[in-house]
Amino acid sequence: MTCQESEQYIQEFVDDTLAGDELEAFLWHINNCKACYNEMETGYLLKEALTRLEDGTSFDLHSELKEKISLTEGYLRWRSIAAVGRRLVLTIAGLFLVLEMLYLYLNYL
Numbered sequence: 860m861t862c863q864e865s866e867q868y869i870q871e872f873v874d875d876t877l878a879g880d881e882l883e884a885f886l887w888h889i890n891n892c893k894a895c896y897n898e899m900e901t902g903y904l905l906k907e908a909l910t911r912l913e914d915g916t917s918f919d920l921h922s923e924l925k926e927k928i929s930l931t932e933g934y935l936r937w938r939s940i941a942a943v944g945r946r947l948v949l950t951i952a953g954l955f956l957v958l959e960m961l962y963l964y965l966n967y968l
């Protein structure tokens with residue numbers, strides 16, 4: 860597929876009407892051609908922005924950003940709980956090791 864051909868498919872791709880061999884060839888092209896990828900990206904973002912403006916409901920980047928931040932915070936909280944859990948397991952394992960050594964010491968020495 861040439862760049863000229865690819866340009867003709869951008870709109871179809873953005874509208875989700877591109878399929879089959881053309882879709883495959885188009886995807887291969889934009890993955891290997893920065894210029895056409897950028898063109899497609901611009902078309903996609905434009906369509907998204909227009910769709911959201913028409914909906915009037917979800918064009919709220921401010922809340923989307925807040926949601927993204929809160930999701931990230933949730934992930935970080937979960938990660939710190941997991942770190943505490945790991946430390947606890949290591950401590951218990953260490954305790955068992957000490958008990959086992961004591962047991963061996965008392966029984967065989």
Ligand SMILES: [Zn+2]
Nearest residue numbers: 862865892895
């Ligand atoms: Zn191209």
